Amino acid sequence: MKFCFIFSMTKSGGRPRSVPIRLRYFFLFATVFGGGLLLISFNSRIDFFLLNNGPSNAFWDANHYKIVNSEESFTINTEGCTIPGLRPFDESIRKFSDLPDSAEVCNNANQSLLQNNKTHIWVITENMQYYNVPDEDNITCCYRAFYRPAAIADINANDVDERIQYGRCIDFSDYIEIENEFVKVSCKYKYRIIYEQFFLTARKKSPVFFTEDSMETEQNISRYNVLIMGIDAVSRLNFYRTMPKTLNYLKKKGAIEFLGYNKVGDNTFPNLTPMLLGIKYTDLKNTCWPNSRASFDHCPFIWNWYKDVGYYTAFGEDNAGLGTFNYGKLGFTGTPTDYYIHTFMYESELHVGNQKDFNTYICIGDKYLYKVLLDYIEGLTVELKSDNFFGFFWEATMTHDYLHYPKIMDDDYEIFLENLDNNKYLDQTILILLSDHGIRWGDIRFTKQGRLEERLPLFHILLPPSFRETYSLAYNNMKTNRRRLTTPFDVHATLLDLINLNELDNERIKRRSNEYYASDRSISLFLPIPTNRTCKTAEIADHWCTCHKSHRVPTDSIEGQEAALHLEQHLNKLLHDYPQCAQLQVTEIIEMIQMDAGTPDQGEVGWEEFMVVVRTKPGGAVFEATLRHDYDEWVLAGTVSRLNLYGEQSRCVHHYQLKLYCYCQ
Structure with missing residues (x-):
């Protein structure tokens, strides 16, 4: 064993040209270990990194002072599919990753007239100056709850998912308790509205009950919450480039990353349909959605299966205009889940939506829409902590059109995960973080790597420690599958398995592993994906296949x-x-x-x-x-x-x- 000491010191903000990272008094100890290079850093804490290929194949993560291994020669390399090795900062796309952020800041972001927490809304008196209100004068604010009313026969079909009904106005001048899920507050000074904002708050609703069949099937089985969080148009490697803090937190917690997760359609709709319904979007016509002017009320969504066994269910997206089932479509006549926030997003975008960047509003009033969604999800996890919960949420406002905007969300997503962890919620929850595809347009798409990235979205699953121990064979299969060809159809099969955990005990997994075929389109990720699986057997169209x-x-x-x-x-x-x-x-x-x-x-x-x-x-x-x-x-x-x-x-x-x-x- 050979030893060497490496010493480096730069002031904050200094950047040696050969080391693309800001370092503050960074000390490094290195040793040759097993043919690789073991690095030990002392920078407020001790970190260990083993680089199998030596330092030349590593890149620096500038946010966490870590060295991250580059991928091997192949992203996946099986009998049925070979995907070339991809590096987040490959020379062919490096110039695109260095572009500056350009997202606009929300209107009046630092001059909000109202503030809120989970229980109250109050006036920020020191900010009244920005609205030409003297300190000695009072303003009057109107608190109005709104909600989604029941559908009626003569409702306009084009507006069936946008119907709104408001409650009475409750005036206040200093603070007010929040008693409703959707709230609009308008503040007046001398009979003129000077400020308006919308507030989304998680509220405990009436309990759901088990069906008789589910009680017989699932008695004495401890269930896990299932929380699916989607980020639109983020490839696996753009997640590395733009959200390294969130990535590192997932890795630290032991999340499984799927390197061969291949999209099956062009945009969001054909990739989420297999995940949420288990069928191709082209099959909807013969199943439950005859044409684009019909609603999706009769479609067998995965959340209905969870509701049948006693789960609270939620479906929420951080925008209304680009909603998966609303863009060029009617959406839902009824309310598809127990918690459904399309009503809130539509109304708030209509009145206070701002900073529209190409296809989406980024903000409502002084708040980023993605942050509104994160806060709401966190509130639900608190309100429903003692209940079983299935939630499917989708972020698109920051990521749909721009390669670099996910950078703006990184801190908030890391904090969100930390909060769930600190509240012990991750101990009882299957957390899935994924995307539908990579960025579909822009200069990066004219490169070979950009084309592959567009077809290989991010996909991570974090399983609680108790799950890993109780269902060890299913867990080990999932770890093996991280380097196999997988699709949204497999996600659907996996979600079905989580409804009945009896399917995941070790003996049942052994039997099931001999009962399915490599030609199956949908294979649960708790079962071993065959090494001879091809795009053809997985029903990935040649145009989207990354194995060629x-x-x-x-x-x-x-x-x-x-x-x-x-x-x-x-x-x-x-x-x-x-x-x-x-x-x-x-x-x-x-x-x-x-x-x-x-x-x-x-x-x-x-x-x-x-x-x-x-x-x-x-x-x-x-x-x-x-x-x-x-x-x-x-x-x-x-x-x-x-x-x-x-x-x-x-x-x-x-x-x-x-x-x-x-x-x-």
Whole structure:
């Protein structure tokens, strides 16, 4: 064993060019250990790091003074799927990770006239000066609760999920107790409204009860809460780049990260449908959602299964306009879960929504919407701590359109997890943090790594220590599966397992491991995912599959010209019934890639597959598609992705898919 001492000292803010991190009196002790490098740092605490590949393959985490291992040569490397190794700060995408943050600050963020906690709202008298109110004068504030009324027969179908009803006004001038879940407060001075804000507070509702069947099935079984928190459009590695504090906290607690989690559709809706219902979004038509003008009330969502066995249920998103089941759709006529905050988000965005960045409002009044959602979730965990709880929550306001905005949320997500931990809530909760896909547009999407990242969203599961001990075989299987090909269908199967924990005892897991097939589309993550699983058996369309090997083809090749022409024809066919949309013409073939799809199955005719990226006019849209070439026929494999934002170009159509393609004339 060899020893060496390394000493480094820089003042706060100093940055040696060779070390991309701010250090304050940083001491490092290093030793060669087992062929790797063991680093021990003394910086207010002792940290140990073992770098199997030596320091050249490591990168610095500037927020926690840690060295994080780079991924190995392969992200996953199994018989059925090989995904190349990806590094968060690879040279090809480093320039995108260094861009500055540019998110706007909420209106009057430091000049709020009202403050609140979980029980009260009060006037901040020292801030009255910002609203031209003399210290000796009083203001009058009106507290009004609002809620989602019961559906009535003659309600406008287009507004079925946006119905609002207000209660009476209760005046106060200093403070008031919060007695309702959704509250609007308007403050007046000399008969003029000078301030308005909305407040969302978790309140304990009437208890839910077990059904007779569930009582027989689940008696004497200790249940765990299930808390699913989604962050829109964040790839696994962009989570590393933008939310390192949250990542490190999860790793410290022993969360399992799934490196081969592959999306199965383009945007949020086709990726959450398999997770929440266990079916493809295209199957909804024959199941429960005949068309986009129907509601989702009759769909078999996973939270209904939990409610049937006595759980409180919640579904909440931090925006209304981009709601998963509202964007270009009707949403819900009834209330889908015990706690449903779409009503609050819609009304607050309508009145005090501000800092709209492309598709979403970032703030309501002086509060970030993502922070409103986090506070509400934390409040629910406190209110329902003695009850079983299933919650599905989705953040999109900060992450939907920008690669770097997740940085702004990192501190708050870390604090949120710390609070859950300090309240012992994580001891009784299965916590799932995931995304639907990576960023779908922008310059990074024109790189090979950006294309792969877009298809490989973040996915972490944190299991309580008692679960790991009681269901040790299921836990060990899940750890093995972190380097297997997985999908949202598997998440659904996993959530079903958590309803009946009898399915997870060691003996049952052993038997079940011999009862399923590698060709199954949905496999619980508590069972061993087969090493020979492919995109085909997992029902991942070729366009989204990250297991392919590929090579570039000249853009001026015959294949390139034919593929571009077929794509152009396909797009115009989609737009045929919408005369308000211009016919598109390919003006440039940006990239042409031929994929190695493997050896054809027995009896299958050989074919070639290409991914093509084109630019069209009018509008300069950039599209990416995978096309299969069989003799003289070209067939589209999957849907067509758009790599740049459409903004107002598609304002004349309201179909959630055609907005990607339409250029309004």
